[in-house]
Amino acid sequence: MPLVAANWKMNPTNVDDALDLVRGVMSVARGQADKVEVAIFPPFVWLTAVAEVLFESGVKLGAQNAFWEMSGAYTGEISPAMLKTLCQWVIIGHSERRLFVGETDEMVAKKTAAALSSELSVIMCVGELADHYDAGTSDQVVSTQVKAGLASCSADDSARLVIAYEPVWAIGSGKSADPEHAYKTMRLIRKIVGEMIGAGAARKVRILYGGSVKPENVQQYVELPLCDGVLVGGASLVADEFAHIVKVTAEVYGHR
Numbered sequence: 001m002p003l004v005a006a007n008w009k010m011n012p013t014n015v016d017d018a019l020d021l022v023r024g025v026m027s028v029a030r031g032q033a034d035k036v037e038v039a040i041f042p043p044f045v046w047l048t049a050v051a052e053v054l055f056e057s058g059v060k061l062g063a064q065n066a067f068w069e070m071s072g073a074y075t076g077e078i079s080p081a082m083l084k085t086l087c088q089w090v091i092i093g094h095s096e097r098r099l100f101v102g103e104t105d106e107m108v109a110k111k112t113a114a115a116l117s118s119e120l121s122v123i124m125c126v127g128e129l130a131d132h133y134d135a136g137t138s139d140q141v142v143s144t145q146v147k148a149g150l151a152s153c154s155a156d157d158s159a160r161l162v163i164a165y166e167p168v169w170a171i172g173s174g175k176s177a178d179p180e181h182a183y184k185t186m187r188l189i190r191k192i193v194g195e196m197i198g199a200g201a202a203r204k205v206r207i208l209y210g211g212s213v214k215p216e217n218v219q220q221y222v223e224l225p226l227c228d229g230v231l232v233g234g235a236s237l238v239a240d241e242f243a244h245i246v247k248v249t250a251e252v253y254g255h256r
């Protein structure tokens with residue numbers, strides 16, 4: 001089943017707005033739950049309130065980050081074991097964490113392994129910077145990130161593992177990637193995952209596109225043969241836009 005994920009990032013700034021947004025999304029997503037898996041990733045502080053609205057709706061909940069230890073003296077961190085009490089999903093290695101908080105491939109690998117060991121499903125994000133894209137080195141950068149990030153993963157993790165290909169230059173910029181470039185990179189990701197955990201298991205790993213996905217352009221990505229859904233930032237903060245993205249995804253996959 002395709003996955004449409006809403007990454008709210010550091011928004012909204014109060015719980016009432018968070019609840020309005022999730023209720024707006026739910027009114028559409030609930031009706032599509034048999035065709036599309038929808039997962040919402042609010043900031044940590046709104047997880048409990050959003051969980052109450054989502055309860056028994058079929059719409060999933062996730063966090064935007066998790067630490068690699070389960071408990072202990074790690075001020076400010078939140079562990080997969082804690083998240084597991086509230087969520088089914090976690091995003092690991094988003095480019096904004098790599099850029100603004102200095103998350104390395106090694107940290108991404110530790111976090112991915114810890115989250116999977118807590119039975120969370122993981123969206124691990126990879127993607128090249130504009131400089132890499134311009135220099136034609138996207139493939140090398142993405143290969144390195146995938147190999148390093150999955151270093152401790154095995155075939156057993158495949159059903160709970162999702163890789164989001166998000167060219168960093170396309171995130172929040174309005175410059176969505178050319179579908180041909182997205183397709184080639186997703187094909188490369190599938191090949192590398194196959195080399196690491198076996199081709200059979202790799203087929204179960206879902207691959208998403210992310211980066212300026214909007215109602216107007218979602219179809220060109222979800223129609224790509226290797227694309228299992230989308231990771232949506234800005235457009236997920238507007239209930240109608242996100243709902244439209246969910247509907248288009250359901251329609252396209254319904255015809256496959």
Ligand code: PGA
Binds near residue numbers: 007171213232233234
């Ligand atoms: P965007 O963000 O849709 O606003 O480009 C996507 C993401 O960062 O996951």
